[in-house]
Amino acid sequence: MKVLQRFSALPAIDGDGVNINRVADFDKLRFDPYLMIDEIKSDDEQDFIGGFPPHPHRGVETFTYxxxxxxxxxxxxxxxxxxRAGDVQWMSTGSGVVHSEMPLADAKEGLHGFQIWINMPAKHKMRPPIYQDTSKQANPRVENEHGATLVALAGDWGFNHEPHKITSTIQGLAGHGAIADLTLTEYGHGTLNLAEHQTVCVYVYQGELNYIDAQGLRETARAGQFLALDALEVCHFQTEATGAGLLILAGKPINxxxxxxxxxxMNTQAEIEQAVRDYQQGHFGQIA
Known part of the structure; x- marks a missing residue:
């Protein structure tokens, strides 16, 4: 595993006062097709009780886990x-979506989740929106004998040199996106076959991940850090006594x-201004 760049999530507030940790790059597009990953993790409901009241989107895909x-x-x-816990939701918002996301009243033991933004190619930004979720079916899960468990959240995955790919329910993300949750027990390790992708990134949400950097030095990535990897290198993930929880993001740049x-x-300032006008004039519709 070769790490090209490392980023740290920064605290931010979104929605109605929701505290999040965020990694974003809308300028240099260093993890194209991915634009942003938000993590909400708190046992204090005051950090998230306000939720995300009705708001619009256009030209972007939102992926919630x-x-x-x-x-x-x-x-x-x-x-x-x-x-709920274990569920995935994907919206390819296209020409426009208005939605809200409010904490469930019966979820009283804290909240831990992610929302990932994926860019859409220009030719698809004004197509009708698409909605999918996995609330009625479990995400495919596989584990090896070395303490690694992969949950396939979107796309197809090659795990631990298995001859057959693991196919998730959610397919068709922009940029050929594929997303997985990889957990490692203490001293656990596992290998992913990601050679078909050009973008491979890892967000560490729990524990620590060990790797050798480009200079041959031993490094450790800790919770809240985001790594951009060399997709051409074998992606072998390993940890020590802490174990690790990793979100793996793979795909191809939209460029x-x-x-x-x-x-x-969107792709131009004029398109942004049109999106604002369309929303203000009610063309996105309303939540029933």
Whole structure:
């Protein structure tokens, strides 16, 4: 595993006062097609009780994964879904979505989850929105004898030199995106086959991940750090006594310049201004 760059998540506030940790790059696009990863992790409901009241999106895909607690999702397409621990939700917002995400009243033991933003190619930014979730089916899970467990959240995965790929329920992410949750017990290790991808990134959400850097030095990535990897290198993940929890993001760059403003990700300033006008004039619809 060769690490090209390392980033640290920064504290931020979004929605109605929700405390998050965020890694984002809307300017240099160093992890294209991925734009942002937000992590919510707290046992204090004051950090997330305000949730995310109704708001719009255009031109971006949002991918939500919950490990603890949950949200109720509502949108103008008529979807009303509880997204609980273990669930995934994907929205390819296209021409426009209005939705809300509010903490579930019966989720009283804290909240831990992620929302990942994926850019959409220009040719798809104005297509009708797409919604999928896994609330009625479990995500595929496989483990090896070395303490590594992979949960396939989106796309297809090659794990531990197995001859067959692990296929998740959620398919069709922009940029051929694939997302997985890899957990390692103490001194655990596992290998992922990611040679078909050009972008491979890892977000450490728990424990520590050990690796050798480009200069041959031993390094440790800790919770809250985000690594951009060399996709051509064998991706072997290992940890020591701490164990580790990792979100793995893989895909292919879209290689298009973007303009970003709040919930809108388009290709020109004129398109951003049109998105604002369309939303203000009610063209996105309303949550029923």
């Amino acid at each position: 919950i490990r603890k607690g949950g949200f109720e999702h509502r949108d103008q397409m008529g979807n009303v879904k509880p997204i 298009e310049k973007i303009v970003h403003m709040g919930p809108f990700v």
